Amino acid sequence: xxKTTQPPSMDCAEGRAANLPCNHSTIxxxxxxxxxxxxxxxxxxxxxxxxxxxxxxxxxSLIITEDRKSSTLILPHATLxxxxxxxxxxxxxxxxxxxxxxxxxxxxxx
Amino acid sequence: xxxxxxHPSRVICKSGTSVKIECRSLDFQATTMFWYRQFPKKxxxxxxxxxxxxxxxxxxxxxKDKFLINHxxxxxxxxxxxxxxxxxxxxxxxxxxxxxxxxxxxxxxTRLLVL
Numbered sequence: 560x561x562k563t564t565q566p567p568s569m570d571c572a573e574g575r576a577a578n579l580p581c582n583h584s585t586i587x588x589x590x591x592x593x594x595x596x597x598x599x600x601x602x603x604x605x606x607x608x609x610x611x612x613x614x615x616x617x618x619x620s621l622i623i624t625e626d627r628k629s630s631t632l633i634l635p636h637a638t639l640x641x642x643x644x645x646x647x648x649x650x651x652x653x654x655x656x657x658x659x660x661x662x663x664x665x666x667x668x669x
Numbered sequence: 670x671x672x673x674x675x676h677p678s679r680v681i682c683k684s685g686t687s688v689k690i691e692c693r694s695l696d697f698q699a700t701t702m703f704w705y706r707q708f709p710k711k712x713x714x715x716x717x718x719x720x721x722x723x724x725x726x727x728x729x730x731x732x733k734d735k736f737l738i739n740h741x742x743x744x745x746x747x748x749x750x751x752x753x754x755x756x757x758x759x760x761x762x763x764x765x766x767x768x769x770x771x772x773x774x775x776x777x778x779t780r781l782l783v784l
Contacts, residue, residue, distance in 0.1 A: 659715075
């Protein structure tokens with residue numbers, strides 16, 4: 560799997576948009592960008608994934624640059640419950656294993 | 670959405686005993702499941718890939734005789750920690766892949782404490 564680089568921590572004011580960046584400069588053409596988050600003492604929660612195009616679901620938006628070397632996860636209106644460690648992962652299709660980096664610890668501040 | 674459960678959620682056992690952890694995909698069939706271990710304030714570390722009807726594939730450094738994995742059906746995989754020791758105390762998490770783009774969904778985790 561390609562490696563990803565994320566800032567170790569970020570703060571965001573409650574109600575504001577949280578923009579979490581991820582660099583994946585060695586991503587291959589068949590690899591997807593996945594985002595998961597892990598709230599303390601729980602299993603990781605799937606958020607969103609994409610290949611080339613920007614994606615949006617009820618939880619978040621995923622913006623992938625045209626060269627696919629970086630992406631940004633956007634939580635449009637952060638709440639205190641969004642405080643978690645966010646992992647950006649690149650993974651090829653199929654039943655491929657997921658390799659977790661260190662992620663970004665997002666702290667949402669009241 | 671896809672739901673993965675684990676049982677038990679937490680277990681305390683004596684050193685030298687064996688502990689079995691179950692991972693179930695509740696609303697989908699999972700040909701492949703994965704087992705992870707997470708130590709405090711650390712990221713998840715993949716232990717093994719569990720394939721239905723065949724032997725598991727272990728990551729380098731993971732003892733296959735200590736961490737027994739059985740994937741007997743398309744909805745159940747089990748991890749047995751044999752002869753557990755205090756250093757095996759950790760948070761064990763499983764995941765399972767759905768058929769659609771093989772997105773992995775994770776269980777809630779099992780916290781093991783070996784005394």
